[in-house]
Amino acid sequence: MKVDGQCQCGAVKFEAEVDPAMVSICHCTDCQNFSGSPWRASVPAPAAAFRITAGSPATYVKTADSGAKRLQAFCGACGSPIYAAAQVDTPTYNLRLGAVNQRAQLPPQRQIWTKSALPWAMDIHALPGTDKG
Ligand SMILES: [Zn+2]
Ligand SMILES: [Zn+2]
Numbered sequence: 001m002k003v004d005g006q007c008q009c010g011a012v013k014f015e016a017e018v019d020p021a022m023v024s025i026c027h028c029t030d031c032q033n034f035s036g037s038p039w040r041a042s043v044p045a046p047a048a049a050f051r052i053t054a055g056s057p058a059t060y061v062k063t064a065d066s067g068a069k070r071l072q073a074f075c076g077a078c079g080s081p082i083y084a085a086a087q088v089d090t091p092t093y094n095l096r097l098g099a100v101n102q103r104a105q106l107p108p109q110r111q112i113w114t115k116s117a118l119p120w121a122m123d124i125h126a127l128p129g130t131d132k133g
């Protein structure tokens with residue numbers, strides 16, 4: 001599926017090809033921390049089909065306990081997360097679903113790192129809601 005997207009301020013834009021079956025939710029503590037949310041939804045895009053079409057994301061390199069380095073790309077102006085990728089020549093770009101314009105058509109298909117999931121974030125149906133803030 002062809003997708004495009006951008007950060008909140010529009011300085012960074014991209015387009016990519018993704019497999020809707022690969023959309024996932026990650027409950028790891030890094031995703032909680034980096035996203036500022038209880039969990040994060042992402043979809044992988046192969047390097048061959050990923051292209052930055054405007055701007056240039058800022059990056060932060062996270063070194064895991066294993067020593068593996070992972071690039072976190074975000075808009076340097078508005079801070080929106082764009083993708084994460086291993087520091088290799090042709091990485092898979094793990095696109096942050098909130099930056100993808102077609103996110104409403106990309107429901108997550110699985111969850112990972114559920115051992116660190118916040119119990120209160122697993123079912124929000126019972127919370128009172130309003131149409132707008
Ligand atoms: Zn921005
Ligand atoms: Zn994660």
